[in-house]
Amino acid sequence: MHDYNGGIQPSGLFWAIQVSRDDLRVDQDGRRATLRVRERAVIDSFQFGGANAVPATVSFTVRWQAIGPAESRGKGTAVPTDHEGAFLGRFARARSTGFFKGSQLGFSFRSNSATTDRGYAEMGRERNGVFLTVDASPSSNSP
Numbered sequence: 001m002h003d004y005n006g007g008i009q010p011s012g013l014f015w016a017i018q019v020s021r022d023d024l025r026v027d028q029d030g031r032r033a034t035l036r037v038r039e040r041a042v043i044d045s046f047q048f049g050g051a052n053a054v055p056a057t058v059s060f061t062v063r064w065q066a067i068g069p070a071e072s073r074g075k076g077t078a079v080p081t082d083h084e085g086a087f088l089g090r091f092a093r094a095r096s097t098g099f100f101k102g103s104q105l106g107f108s109f110r111s112n113s114a115t116t117d118r119g120y121a122e123m124g125r126e127r128n129g130v131f132l133t134v135d136a137s138p139s140s141n142s143p
Contacts, residue, residue: 001046001047002044002046002102002107002109003044003045003046003047004042004043004044004056004058004102005042005043005044005045006018006042006043007042007043017037017040017042019035019037019040023035023036023037030066030070030123030124030125031065031066031092032063032064032065032066033063033064033123034061034062034063034064035060035061035062035063036060036061037058037059037060037061038059039057039058039059040057040058040059041055041056041057042055042056042057042058042102043055043056044056044102044104054104054105055104056102056103056104057102057103057104058100058101058102059100059101059102060098060099060100060101061098061099062096062097062098063096063097063098064094064095064096064121064123065094065095065096066092066093066094066123067092067093067094067095068092068093068094069092070090070091070092070124071090071091071092072088072089072090073087073088073089073090073091073126074086074087074088074089074126086128087126087127087128088126088127088128089124089125089126089127090124090125090126091122091123091124091126092122092123092124093120093121093122094116094121094122094123095115095116095117095121096115096116096121097113097114097115097116098111098113098114098115099111099112099113099114100114
């Protein structure tokens with residue numbers, strides 16, 4: 001068993017890696033997107049949180065194509081108290097396809113192309129937390 005991962009962050013976040021802006025391409029109409037990552041350094045610990053870890057690389061391409069209309073989701077335009085839990089966005093059902101490969105000294109793998117034809121995918125844009133408009137009405141303490 002192999003567990004290609006980006007390590008466990010101090011926050012506890014795992015199985016996540018940072019990608020560059022250039023790795024993600026979104027068509028101008030927002031209905032198609034491609035994430036293409038090449039030879040990204042990760043570790044293989046053979047099991048989640050395992051003691052043995054070896055350097056490895058992964059490459060993958062994931063494509064999304066919207067198959068339905070975009071629908072608005074979220075809590076509104078003003079978020080007076082809950083900046084981290086709130087969001088606004090427009091999301092559409094989508095079909096996605098992906099291809100993955102990984103390698104390390106003495107081992108490599110390549111996946112067949114996988115799709116969400118029997119599952120679920122969506123795509124869209126969202127704003128969350130401090131990026132939302134905050135109700136800026138003056139408080140009773142204001143001069």
